[in-house]
Amino acid sequence: LLTLWRNAGRLAKLVQVENVDLIHGRSRAPCWSALFAAKRTQTPYVTTFHSTVHDKPRAKVLYNSSLVRGQISIANSYFTATRIEAVYPWATSRLRVVPRGCDERALARENFSQNDIHEKRANWGVGADDFIIICPARVTHLKGQHLLIEALGQIDHTLKPKLVLVGSAQGRENYVADLKNQAAALGLTHRLVFAGLEADMPSAYAAADLAIVPTIRPEPFGRTIIEAQAAGLPVIGSDAGGYRETIIAEAPEDGGTGWLAEMGNAAALAAQIEAALSMPRAAFLKLGENGRANVLTQYTRNAMCNRTLNVYQELLK
Numbered sequence: 001l002l003t004l005w006r007n008a009g010r011l012a013k014l015v016q017v018e019n020v021d022l023i024h025g026r027s028r029a030p031c032w033s034a035l036f037a038a039k040r041t042q043t044p045y046v047t048t049f050h051s052t053v054h055d056k057p058r059a060k061v062l063y064n065s066s067l068v069r070g071q072i073s074i075a076n077s078y079f080t081a082t083r084i085e086a087v088y089p090w091a092t093s094r095l096r097v098v099p100r101g102c103d104e105r106a107l108a109r110e111n112f113s114q115n116d117i118h119e120k121r122a123n124w125g126v127g128a129d130d131f132i133i134i135c136p137a138r139v140t141h142l143k144g145q146h147l148l149i150e151a152l153g154q155i156d157h158t159l160k161p162k163l164v165l166v167g168s169a170q171g172r173e174n175y176v177a178d179l180k181n182q183a184a185a186l187g188l189t190h191r192l193v194f195a196g197l198e199a200d201m202p203s204a205y206a207a208a209d210l211a212i213v214p215t216i217r218p219e220p221f222g223r224t225i226i227e228a229q230a231a232g233l234p235v236i237g238s239d240a241g242g243y244r245e246t247i248i249a250e251a252p253e254d255g256g257t258g259w260l261a262e263m264g265n266a267a268a269l270a271a272q273i274e275a276a277l278s279m280p281r282a283a284f285l286k287l288g289e290n291g292r293a294n295v296l297t298q299y300t301r302n303a304m305c306n307r308t309l310n311v312y313q314e315l316l317k
Helices: 003-015 026-041 059-068 078-085 089-094 114-124 145-155 171-185 201-206 223-230 266-278 281-298 301-316
Strands: 023-025 047-051 072-076 096-097 132-136 162-166 194-198 210-213 235-238 258-261
Touching: 003 026, 003 258, 023 059, 023 258, 026 059, 047 059, 047 171, 047 301, 059 266, 059 301, 072 078, 072 089, 072 201, 072 301, 078 089, 078 096, 089 096, 114 201, 132 171, 145 210, 145 266, 162 201, 162 266, 201 223, 201 235, 210 223, 210 266, 223 281
Parallel strands: 023 047, 047 072, 072 096, 132 162, 132 210, 162 194, 210 235, 235 258
Antiparallel strands: none
């Protein structure tokens, strides 16, 4: 508490010295300091809630409430906004939804040649003609890599897709060992690649055919799903949270961008993977085209920034 109070004093002084017009807080502890500084200096104050909205324990609910104590509070999805309304009903009137955005230009598939794609695949140890499923997520139980491996074990398809897990385990070696043992038990060792932390995600998406993130807890938003769509990949995500907003689970001719699978259900996920593998090539590619169009319409970085600036304007009028 003493550190929060001291930081509030430092921030208030900075606001006065630099003639700051508005404060925007985005993390729990800094938001408490920013709240006190904003009140002390009578400065307009905006917060953003972009993580899981917990409804217990009470101490955590109170601590996290710093994220909705702005004069306007931004939620990164309608799902997050609904959760905020349930846990902090007193904050409902101040909520605005600003979805996250991605760099659609950097993610464009045309940035990468066939040689670039072959080189990335060679680094992964997979073939140029293999069907590649990428799971772009931290390697952790919550992201559901074990569920994805279980689903692949239930698929009997001639394509025999390879699964590339792109993301850091961040020291979760026990979980990595469990995944390797699971793959071995299902006879999938030769089809599983741990790519680790990737510094060049656009090239990783370009080298894949399908992106899947089967989280076992609802994602507040889930940025990698829009990144994959920006890269022209069809996607599969859990039927929960922000994925219900970013994935259009319709037929390609109706603007569909991918599939939603019941969260935590390996059989349901396997069925959606089978659907992807069995889809005619032209229809499959159309899903990817629709996904890119979906991002260009809703989820670019510029769109996110413009929506945020509009929120600022509400307070600065």
